[in-house]
Amino acid sequence: MAPPTVRDLLDQRGRHPFAMLRVESLEEAEAAAKAGVELLSVPPAMVFDRRFREVAPDAFIFPGDNFYEIGGTDDFLRWAFPLFKHGADALYCSGALATVRAMADHGLPVCGHVGLIPAKRTWTGGFKAVGKTLETAQLVWRQCRALEEAGAFAVEIEVVPHSITRLIAERTDLFLISMGAGAGGHAQYLFADDVLGQNRGRIPRHAKVYADFAAEQDRLQRMRIEAMGRYVADVHAGDYPAPQHLVDCDADVVSAFADWLDRNA
Structure with a gap:
């Protein structure tokens, strides 16, 4: 089977809860694909490895990196086009709205990021929930609206109160990828490191550990x-x-x- 399309994801919002993982190796990608994980966040280099589609032929993939690793709008375009050419289904972008708009204007499916954005956490007070007050809930909503107007089809909504996520989902056409933001998201997103118990640092509250790879x-x-x-x-x-x-x-x-x-x- 071919991976789902952007249209498929948008059409199935609220009908089918998608599972998404961040994987860091071909072994993890293969395991995720065989386990039935539909959406994968992957390191950009993995997209260029011909073996990737051999092990995960059906996965919808979002290559992504922090905006400061890529640069400005022109840098993002130079980064995105080869990835799209080599089979990326969408591109993650936590950069400027102008960058999201430029990518969307070129027909590139873009996923933005709202709520707790780790690379921009200084603006919202560090590694903590965003949206627990009226002011910050309004901020998350404005972020979603701005990304939607810029042409993004999806957003990762991270560590936002689940009640706020649900209300936003009812009022946006975006495909919401929930990382610790509740079942109102159209996909649930975790890191394979957390699922596999490989994370030796602080385990986020929203993470659920299913194996103990660290002990192994x-x-x-x-x-x-x-x-x-x-x-x-x-x-x-x-x-x-x-x-x-x-x-x-x-x-x-x-x-x-x-x-x-x-x-x-």
Whole structure:
């Protein structure tokens, strides 16, 4: 099957709750695709890897990076066109409205970002919910309206009170991707690191952990250290290499080579 289109996402708003993950490797992308995750946020480099579509042929993908890693409007356009050419279904943009407008004017499907925008968190007080007061709820609404008017088809709405998200969803034509913003979003979005229990730092309140990869990685690291330690001990004791690890040649070749070295070395 082909990935869903932008039109498919918009037509299914409120009818089908989409699952979305941020994946960082081909292994995670393949696992997400086989698990039925429909939407993937991916590092831009992954789009150019021909193996990606082999492992995740049906996923709708949003390559994305922080705006300060890309630059201004012209930089974003130079960044976006090759990604779209190589199969990106939409482009994430937390840059200026003028940038969103320019990308949309060129026919590029754009996803903006509202609420808690980590790269711009200084304006809203750090890593905390946005929209718990009337003033900040109005800010989130104005952000959505501005992005919609600029031509975005979707927004990531992050750490916004679920009641505020629901009211916005009822009054916008945007496709809302909820990261910690409640079931009013049309897609639910988490990082694979959190889902897999790979995050060793602070786990966000909205994250749900489904596996304990960190413990497994610790176990594997202990196995690495133990195996490498035994290798070092074998080398130091002269037990490696043993005869079964060696290649040799006929004795007459060794003798002839030794004679040659004696005459020529």
